Amino acid sequence: MKIVPISLPTPFYIGPVNVYLIAEDPITLIDTGPKTKEALEALRDGLRRARLRPADIRRIVLTHAHEDHCGLTKQLRDEAKDAEVLVHGWETGHRAGRLQYEENRALLGRAGVPAAEIEGMRKMYEGVRAYADALEEDEHGEIRDGQELEFAAGSLRVVHTPGHTPGSCSFFREADRTVIAGDCVLKRVTPNPVLSPHPLDPARRFPSLAEYLVSLARLRSFAPTLVHGGHGDAVSDFEELFNRYLRAIRERQSAVVSLVPASGASAWEVSREMFPDATDVHRFLAVSESAAHLDLAHSEGKLKVELSDGREIYRKP
Ligand SMILES: [Zn+2]
Ligand SMILES: [Zn+2]
Numbered sequence: 321m322k323i324v325p326i327s328l329p330t331p332f333y334i335g336p337v338n339v340y341l342i343a344e345d346p347i348t349l350i351d352t353g354p355k356t357k358e359a360l361e362a363l364r365d366g367l368r369r370a371r372l373r374p375a376d377i378r379r380i381v382l383t384h385a386h387e388d389h390c391g392l393t394k395q396l397r398d399e400a401k402d403a404e405v406l407v408h409g410w411e412t413g414h415r416a417g418r419l420q421y422e423e424n425r426a427l428l429g430r431a432g433v434p435a436a437e438i439e440g441m442r443k444m445y446e447g448v449r450a451y452a453d454a455l456e457e458d459e460h461g462e463i464r465d466g467q468e469l470e471f472a473a474g475s476l477r478v479v480h481t482p483g484h485t486p487g488s489c490s491f492f493r494e495a496d497r498t499v500i501a502g503d504c505v506l507k508r509v510t511p512n513p514v515l516s517p518h519p520l521d522p523a524r525r526f527p528s529l530a531e532y533l534v535s536l537a538r539l540r541s542f543a544p545t546l547v548h549g550g551h552g553d554a555v556s557d558f559e560e561l562f563n564r565y566l567r568a569i570r571e572r573q574s575a576v577v578s579l580v581p582a583s584g585a586s587a588w589e590v591s592r593e594m595f596p597d598a599t600d601v602h603r604f605l606a607v608s609e610s611a612a613h614l615d616l617a618h619s620e621g622k623l624k625v626e627l628s629d630g631r632e633i634y635r636k637p
Contacts, residue, residue: 332388499539507549622636
């Protein structure tokens with residue numbers, strides 16, 4: 321069973337995205353790329369090198385539902401005459417075009433983001449959204465942790481690895497301990513724990529960083545020999561990367577905690593201190609990251625939080 325990476329261009333800051341072809345019955349594509357002509361062309365080329373066409377795809381599995389990973393899904397599904405589409409049930413945000421504006425707006429407000437900034441973020445997201453077609457409820461099925469995706473020879477195990485998003489999944493091939501990890505593992509950058517509503521209680525923020533640490537430890541327990549990420553080269557030394565991630569997260573956490581003044585601060589205020597030069601989408605990612613670190617510090621007893629005028633204010637205990 322061979323895993324073939326195909327690199328596709330994206331219009332996003334992160335650069336090209338990797339999708340993965342498993343050219344074995346049933347022919348399966350893991351992630352699909354953004355909905356652009358260039359990405360579709362590059363995907364066709366990649367499939368052609370394996371003597372395949374989009375119409376040959378029987379199964380599409382998504383690591384998560386960010387536009388750079390899922391954008392072409394509907395188009396490919398139609399071209400492949402109703403290929404099966406699978407995604408984790410917690411990946412609700414973008415999957416079916418339910419953008420959870422209201423939930424996100426409420427969470428951003430609680431994080432102290434001013435109303436005008438929230439409006440700007442919403443407008444910006446409208447632009448990003450154009451790079452993916454929404455899937456209807458009856459156009460996809462769900463994968464769950466521990467499920468085996470069967471192939472003619474061998475299988476891939478679904479490993480739910482929440483953190484970057486609540487429904488992020490990785491795929492583990494036991495035979496050679498290879499993992500396809502989507503944006504859970506990236507060679508050059510520490511993945512952003514994107515601010516999301518909790519799938520089980522949308523009024524709450526998903527504890528993305530705490531969940532992410534568990535996901536990393538789970539992947540580590542497989543002692544992977546090779547990890548294919550959503551962007552950049554594959555990782556052959558996961559142990560080294562795991563330790564680097566942990567160090568980076570601990571350092572960032574200390575920095576975030578030290579930025580909380582005696583008078584208290586919201587996640588938004590901390591993010592503006594931490595990333596004063598951030599503009600447009602980076603302001604959203606900055607507040608995401610600050611909130612994730614504040615949540616983790618709070619859960620570890622390093623900060624306390626109280627609600628003041630509808631905003632969460634963090635203070636040192
Ligand atoms: Zn992503
Ligand atoms: Zn990505």
